[in-house]
Amino acid sequence: xxxxxxxxxxxxxxxxxxxDVISQAKRTGIDWLSITxxxxxxxFSRADVLAQREGIKILHGVELSAWDKERGRKxxxxxxxxxxxxxxxxxxxxxxxxxxxxxxxMIEKVLKKFPITIESILKHxxxxxxxxxxxxxxxxxxxxxxxxxxxxxxxELFNPKTGSCYVERAYPDVNxxxxxxxxxxxxxxxxxxxxxxxxxxxxxxxxKGKIDGVEINHYSADEAxxxxxxxxxxxxxxxxxxxSDFHGLYNSVPTHLGSETTDxxxxxRILKLTSKKK
Numbered sequence: 001x002x003x004x005x006x007x008x009x010x011x012x013x014x015x016x017x018x019x020d021v022i023s024q025a026k027r028t029g030i031d032w033l034s035i036t037x038x039x040x041x042x043x044f045s046r047a048d049v050l051a052q053r054e055g056i057k058i059l060h061g062v063e064l065s066a067w068d069k070e071r072g073r074k075x076x077x078x079x080x081x082x083x084x085x086x087x088x089x090x091x092x093x094x095x096x097x098x099x100x101x102x103x104x105x106m107i108e109k110v111l112k113k114f115p116i117t118i119e120s121i122l123k124h125x126x127x128x129x130x131x132x133x134x135x136x137x138x139x140x141x142x143x144x145x146x147x148x149x150x151x152x153x154x155x156e157l158f159n160p161k162t163g164s165c166y167v168e169r170a171y172p173d174v175n176x177x178x179x180x181x182x183x184x185x186x187x188x189x190x191x192x193x194x195x196x197x198x199x200x201x202x203x204x205x206x207x208k209g210k211i212d213g214v215e216i217n218h219y220s221a222d223e224a225x226x227x228x229x230x231x232x233x234x235x236x237x238x239x240x241x242x243x244s245d246f247h248g249l250y251n252s253v254p255t256h257l258g259s260e261t262t263d264x265x266x267x268x269r270i271l272k273l274t275s276k277k278k
Contacts, residue, residue: 001031001032001264002028002029002030002031002032002258002261003030003031003032003033003059003261003262003263003264003267004025004030004032004033004034004242004243004244004246004257004258004260004261004262005032005033005034005036005059005061005078005080005215005241005242005243005261005262005267006034006036006061006063006078006191006215006218006241006242006243006244006245006246006260007021007033007034007035007036007243007244007245007246007247007257008035008036008037008038008063008245008246008247008248008250009021009035009037009043009127010127010128011037011040011042011043011127011128011129012037012038012039012040012063012128012129012130012132013038013128013130013132013134013135013247013250014037014246014247014248014250015247015248015249015250016248016249017127018035018043018046018047018050019050020248021033021035021246021248021257022047022050022051022054022056023054024257025054025056025257025258026054026055026056028256028257028258029258030056030257030258031056031057032056032057032058032059032262032267033047033051033056033057033058033059033257034058034059034060034061034080034243035047035058035061036061036062036063036078036243037062037063037129038062038063038064038065038095038099038129038130038132039062039063039064039065039091039092039095039096039099039129039130040062040092040096040129040130041060041062041082041085041088041089041092042129044060044085047060059080059081059267059270059271060080060081060082060085061078061079061080061081062078062079062082062088062092063076063077063078063079063191064076064077064078064079064088064091064092064095064177064181065095065098065099065171065172066171066172066173066174066176066177066178067170067171067172067173067174068174068196068198068201069170069173069174070201070204071200071201073196073197074168074171074196075174075190075191075196075198075201076190076191076192076195076196077174077177077178077181077188077189077190077191078188078189078190078191078215078241079181079184079186079187079188079189080186080187080189080270080274081185081186081187081270081271081274082181082184082185082186082274083184083185083186083274084183084184084185085184085186086184087180087183087184087185088180088181088184088186091172091177091180092129094172095171095172096129096130098169098170098171099130099131099132100130100131101169102167102168102169103130103131103132103133103135103136104131105167106133106136106158106165106166106167107121107131107136109157109164109165109167110136110140110157110165113157113164113165114140114143114145116139116140116143116145120139120142120143121135121136121138121139122135124138124139132250133154133158134149134247134250137149137153137154137158140153149249149250149252150252174201174205175205175210178205178210178211179210185274186274187212187213187239187270187273187274188210188211188212188213189211189212189213189214189215189239189241189270190202190205190211190213190214190215191215191218192215192218192220192221192245193214193215193221193225193229194218194220194221194222194225195218195220199225199228199229199232202214202229202232203232206232206235206236206238207236211238212238212239212270212273213233213238213239213240213241213266213269213270214229214232214233214238214239214240214241215241215242215243216229216230216233216240216241216242217240217241217242217243217260217261217262218242218243218245218260219244219245219253219255219259219260239266239269239270239273240262240263240266241262241266241270242260242261242262243260243261243262244256244257244258244259244260245260246259
């Protein structure tokens with residue numbers, strides 16, 4: 001059984017719509033799929049209908065933006081199978097507003113450097129609940145200032161440490177986000193710890209019994225890092241997940257649906273944990 005529990009659509013920073021993602025999941029032989037768009041649950045109803053037609057099972061999910069105050073950096077928390085998703089709506093709205101404000105400030109900086117229009121960026125965001133860096137880069141590619149999303153221009157403009165147009169704002173505190181996930185009846189899983197170097201935070205949260213699981217199978221983690229995550233997961237009896245983190249055209253590395261997966265035993269753990277919270 002193939003379970004991909006991490007992918008994105010046009011509702012956040014993916015390039016494909018829900019229909020295309022689910023159709024591709026069917027062609028890939030995926031049995032369980034979780035669409036985990038950033039800070040929006042707008043996929044839930046539509047995904048259920050389309051997946052039923054294709055014979056695929058959907059695990060409702062959302063990737064929530066959070067802030068590690070201790071280290072002053074982002075962390076992403078995957079919420080799976082929330083029984084009361086309405087409890088997360090306010091948080092999603094707040095995080096989308098933070099991202100929009102951040103992106104608009106980055107756009108202002110980009111427009112001072114390049115003779116493109118804001119409309120050339122916003123036309124790529126029509127389905128999205130936010131504005132993402134990928135949308136800005138797509139406009140720059142459209143007008144010939146770059147040939148790729150993650151090349152020299154991206155590093156020059158949006159490198160988190162040196163980018164001339166990069167802007168960062170704090171998202172809601174990670175402890176608050178996890179508490180809301182649990183209030184909603186969902187399972188809280190730390191997404192791709194390697195991407196934001198969050199293994200120390202993971203240990204802290206696990207020691208307090210706050211986090212339910214960790215995403216181990218992700219392209220950002222090499223085998224040594226995965227081994228370290230497995231040890232932490234075993235130590236605290238955490239659920240171990242995996243997913244392709246598919247974004248379509250906006251992938252930062254080649255990755256396709258089903259390229260990283262969750263085994264059925266851990267999927268069952270999510271289902272059992274959340275069913276207790278109904």
